[in-house]
Amino acid sequence: MPRMRMNQAISAAIADEMRSDPDVIVLGEDIAVAEGPFKTSAGLLEEFGPLRVRDTPISEMGFLGAAVGAAATGLRPVVEIMFVEFLGVALDQLSTEGAKFHYLSGGLVKVPLTVRASVGAGLGFGTQHSQTLESWVVGTPGLKLAVASGPANAYGLMRAAIRDDNPVVVLEPRRLYAQREEVTVGEEGIIALGSAQQAAAGDDATVVALGSTVGAAAEAAAAASWSADVIDLQSLQPWDKDMVYESVARTGRLVTVEENPLSGGWGADIVAAVAADLFGELKAPPLRITAPDVPVPFGKELEERYMPSSVYVGEQVTALLDTGRVPPSWWQREEVAT
Amino acid sequence: MSTPLERRQALQQDRRVRYERMVEIRALENKVQDLFDEGLVHGTTHLCLGQEAVAVGVAAAARTTDQVTCTYRGHGVALALGLTPVQLLGEILGREAGSIGGIGGSMHLCDPDIGLMPTFAIVGAGIPVAAGAALTAQVRGTDDAAIAVFGDGSTNIGAFHEALNLAAIWKLPVVFVCENNQYGEYSRIDLTTPVDDIACRAESYAIPSAIVDGQDPDAVAEAVSGALDQARGGAGPTLLELKTYRYAGHSRADTAPYRPEGEFERWYEKDPIVNFGRRLVDEGALGDNGVEEVEAVVGARIDAAVELVLASAPAPVGAMFANVLAP
Numbered sequence: 178m179p180r181m182r183m184n185q186a187i188s189a190a191i192a193d194e195m196r197s198d199p200d201v202i203v204l205g206e207d208i209a210v211a212e213g214p215f216k217t218s219a220g221l222l223e224e225f226g227p228l229r230v231r232d233t234p235i236s237e238m239g240f241l242g243a244a245v246g247a248a249a250t251g252l253r254p255v256v257e258i259m260f261v262e263f264l265g266v267a268l269d270q271l272s273t274e275g276a277k278f279h280y281l282s283g284g285l286v287k288v289p290l291t292v293r294a295s296v297g298a299g300l301g302f303g304t305q306h307s308q309t310l311e312s313w314v315v316g317t318p319g320l321k322l323a324v325a326s327g328p329a330n331a332y333g334l335m336r337a338a339i340r341d342d343n344p345v346v347v348l349e350p351r352r353l354y355a356q357r358e359e360v361t362v363g364e365e366g367i368i369a370l371g372s373a374q375q376a377a378a379g380d381d382a383t384v385v386a387l388g389s390t391v392g393a394a395a396e397a398a399a400a401a402s403w404s405a406d407v408i409d410l411q412s413l414q415p416w417d418k419d420m421v422y423e424s425v426a427r428t429g430r431l432v433t434v435e436e437n438p439l440s441g442g443w444g445a446d447i448v449a450a451v452a453a454d455l456f457g458e459l460k461a462p463p464l465r466i467t468a469p470d471v472p473v474p475f476g477k478e479l480e481e482r483y484m485p486s487s488v489y490v491g492e493q494v495t496a497l498l499d500t501g502r503v504p505p506s507w508w509q510r511e512e513v514a515t
Numbered sequence: 516m517s518t519p520l521e522r523r524q525a526l527q528q529d530r531r532v533r534y535e536r537m538v539e540i541r542a543l544e545n546k547v548q549d550l551f552d553e554g555l556v557h558g559t560t561h562l563c564l565g566q567e568a569v570a571v572g573v574a575a576a577a578r579t580t581d582q583v584t585c586t587y588r589g590h591g592v593a594l595a596l597g598l599t600p601v602q603l604l605g606e607i608l609g610r611e612a613g614s615i616g617g618i619g620g621s622m623h624l625c626d627p628d629i630g631l632m633p634t635f636a637i638v639g640a641g642i643p644v645a646a647g648a649a650l651t652a653q654v655r656g657t658d659d660a661a662i663a664v665f666g667d668g669s670t671n672i673g674a675f676h677e678a679l680n681l682a683a684i685w686k687l688p689v690v691f692v693c694e695n696n697q698y699g700e701y702s703r704i705d706l707t708t709p710v711d712d713i714a715c716r717a718e719s720y721a722i723p724s725a726i727v728d729g730q731d732p733d734a735v736a737e738a739v740s741g742a743l744d745q746a747r748g749g750a751g752p753t754l755l756e757l758k759t760y761r762y763a764g765h766s767r768a769d770t771a772p773y774r775p776e777g778e779f780e781r782w783y784e785k786d787p788i789v790n791f792g793r794r795l796v797d798e799g800a801l802g803d804n805g806v807e808e809v810e811a812v813v814g815a816r817i818d819a820a821v822e823l824v825l826a827s828a829p830a831p832v833g834a835m836f837a838n839v840l841a842p
């Protein structure tokens with residue numbers, strides 16, 4: 178198994194799909210000659226040439242729309258949106274056009290499109306370049322959504338996304354691009370969309386994490402006096418109810434760890450489903466550990482506090498286990514919120 | 516210490532101050548790079564080295580009640596409009612003394628006193644917003660105008676075209692200032708844009724345009740003044756294409772390996788600071804040692820600003836909760 182950085186794993190996944198299917202093309206800003214601002218398309222231009230690997234102008238609506246059209250007529254485009262916020266200027270093409278073609282064609286027109294975007298805080302890019310924005314995607318029927326948490330699942334989810342006959346958004350936590358791990362490549366490395374994976378095992382709680390928070394959740398569990406199942410959800414649309422329910426039925430406690438603001442975060446869906454379906458099995462109220470309801474701030478310390486750290490996850494879960502109640506968030510405890 | 520408004524007024528009145536401000540912009544941008552290399556800057560920076568005349572020419576032409584939108588490459592425009600070195604460096608270093616208290620960083624500056632609207636990190640976003648500021652002036656019947664400053668690459672995004680069309684049909688008092696620095700990120704303009712001159716894009720919206728030497732602050736000020744006069748007089752918008760050059764890479768880590776050999780050197784012959792300094796000396800506006808004197812004054816000002824900012828308090832954690840919504 179090769180050891181790779183997450184950006185290398187993404188390049189490798191795209192390259193493997195391009196080798197096996199000549200309909201796979203890649204579009205994005207500075208992704209061809211420069212191999213991507215985050216080096217997530219290394220070697221693609223060289224191997225597959227300028228017909229299939231294209232630099233675009235700064236025209237997200239134009240090239241995402243073109244990708245929808247190309248997908249609807251037979252190609253399998255992989256589109257890079259450099260920072261997920263830039264999806265804002267192109268959202269119609271994804272959410273209202275591409276996501277609806279299959280439905281509005283009576284199932285005759287498929288849109289095998291992959292949209293990749295880097296997400297998240299932690300690198301000092303500031304308010305307009307640091308959000309996670311799953312919420313822009315997850316509430317749109319017709320789209321699938323996967324979120325990478327490291328090199329191995331970035332590889333596996335990317336290949337599954339490119340093979341899928343639906344528009345799939347794959348979000349890549351930017352601060353993990355340089356993280357290294359061993360990656361299972363080839364067919365065995367492909368990870369089915371909609372499947373979660375267990376990152377740690379334990380009995381006291383089920384900690385559900387996604388993307389950038391998987392590391393913090395696993396670290397917290399490893400350092401704690403309690404033990405927990407840490408589930409890396411990997412896909413949000415659809416999400417792996419079987420794995421989460423099986424675990425919560427055993428531990429009786431559900432915790433979600435999210436980098437997004439409290440309001441409208443993905444964890445609310447998980448909590449609502451578990452509360453409705455497993456109400457009788459719960460020993461404690463579900464706990465959501467999130468960022469506060471503020472834009473992502475810039476100052477280094479502020480940005481670090483914004484994201485749930487492993488220490489904070491540890492404290493919150495410990496408090497839940499000790500008191501049987503949802504503890505106040507750090508900003509409630511410190512009374513800093515105005 | 517002068518206030519931002521005083522700094523702006525001085526610039527409008529005296530071409531020597533325009534020279535000094537260009538020297539200040541360059542020195543500050545170089546300082547930002549140094550601080551970055553020392554590991555003191557969190558995140559990223561986009562320097563406007565080489566584009567100082569654009570910033571200063573625009574600020575000299577605009578009234579302090581006019582509204583300006585600019586981009587993440589906006590340190591120069593902000594300083595030219597009057598933002599102080601402490602406000603700029605404070606923001607870049609995440610200090611309370613920063614333009615918006617250190618919660619924005621390099622890409623997010625703002626000062627309503629001098630018409631600097633919140634700067635934009637999304638390409639093209641400031642162009643329709645400037646049209647909106649012009650709409651306010653039109654609806655209220657004031658004599659103010661708005662200016663959008665944006666890059667060449669931004670003219671390939673829908674917001675640019677929609678804003679020009681809107682401003683044209685409503686005859687909004689807005690001037691569209693395209694800083695054509697030849698690159699959008701790592702791509703030369705001709706790789707992404709089929710026209711040689713951005714200015715020609717005005718034609719399809721039936722608005723006037725001009726190509727301007729963006730390395731000459733006098734030429735920039737004159738062109739922007741003329742367009743602003745038209746706008747205030749009810750004639751509607753103008754598109755100005757200012758030909759300029761980005762000396763640094765796109766952002767902090769980019770060493771611009773894609774730049775053809777000799778290109779930088781050719782542009783450096785047109786260096787705005789060197790040439791404007793010479794012009795002022797020839798005119799007698801600057802003495803024989805004028806250039807050195809300005810450099811010394813500016814150098815001392817920046818050293819003092821750096822010292823003050825480095826000794827100042829970082830933004831407190833609670834600052835992230837302030838101002839999310841208006842009260």
Ligand SMILES: Cc1ncc(C[n+]2csc(CCOP(=O)(O)OP(=O)(O)O)c2C)c(N)n1
Binds near residue numbers: 235266636668761
């Ligand atoms: C909508 C959007 N797409 C992409 C980007 C990433 N990006 C930031 S700057 C830039 C290049 C912009 O070029 P130009 O407009 O010429 O301005 P310059 O940087 O040269 O000043 C790109 C692609 C962005 N910020 N917003």
Ligand SMILES: [Mg+2]
Binds near residue numbers: 666698699
């Ligand atoms: Mg440019």
